[in-house]
Amino acid sequence: xxxxxxxxxxxxxxxxxxxxxxxxxxxxxxxxxxxxxxxxxxxxxxxxxxxxxxxxxxxxxxxxxxxxxxxxxxxxxxxxxxxxxxxxxxxxxxxxxxxxxxxxxxxxxxxxxxxxxxxxxxxxxxxxxxxxxxxxxxxxxxxxxxxxxxxxxxxxxxxxxxxxxxxxxxxxxxx
Numbered sequence: 001x002x003x004x005x006x007x008x009x010x011x012x013x014x015x016x017x018x019x020x021x022x023x024x025x026x027x028x029x030x031x032x033x034x035x036x037x038x039x040x041x042x043x044x045x046x047x048x049x050x051x052x053x054x055x056x057x058x059x060x061x062x063x064x065x066x067x068x069x070x071x072x073x074x075x076x077x078x079x080x081x082x083x084x085x086x087x088x089x090x091x092x093x094x095x096x097x098x099x100x101x102x103x104x105x106x107x108x109x110x111x112x113x114x115x116x117x118x119x120x121x122x123x124x125x126x127x128x129x130x131x132x133x134x135x136x137x138x139x140x141x142x143x144x145x146x147x148x149x150x151x152x153x154x155x156x157x158x159x160x161x162x163x164x165x166x167x168x169x170x171x172x173x174x175x
Contacts (some may be wrong), residue, residue: 018055059092145147
């Protein structure tokens with residue numbers, strides 16, 4: 001056995017079909033705890049040896065790479081898991097498989113980019129307007145009933161405050 005880039009190769013130079021959790025961590029640059037988390041969330045899978053050690057198929061490296069890229073661009077892990085469910089079992093996903101995944105995320109990323117551009121424009125307008133007032137700011141939370149009472153903690157519950165909140169939530173009987 002010869003150790004090469006995080007995993008042992010046999011004398012023929014062939015890498016093993018499975019990797020330990022440490023080998024996957026070294027090769028992917030992801031912490032062991034993150035790999036366990038991904039496994040818990042159903043993003044990757046392993047089998048257990050007779051000694052209860054995890055063994056990952058080699059295609060786990062590619063899946064972890066996709067997970068990291070997806071996280072970097074803001075794709076929720078839920079969407080990654082749903083996309084992985086469409087991938088073939090028992091073989092390393094190919095270029096067409098990954099193209100299908102990326103096209104499925106294209107619309108989601110476009111929507112997020114549009115939202116961020118609008119937010120950037122709003123922030124520039126907000127900074128430029130000089131209002132410095134939450135009463136007039138377009139970005140503030142308009143339905144923030146607690147914020148109307150001032151800054152700081154406002155949730156000290158007593159019977160009186162609960163009754164007041166219940167009245168404020170009730171539909172206006174005079175309308």
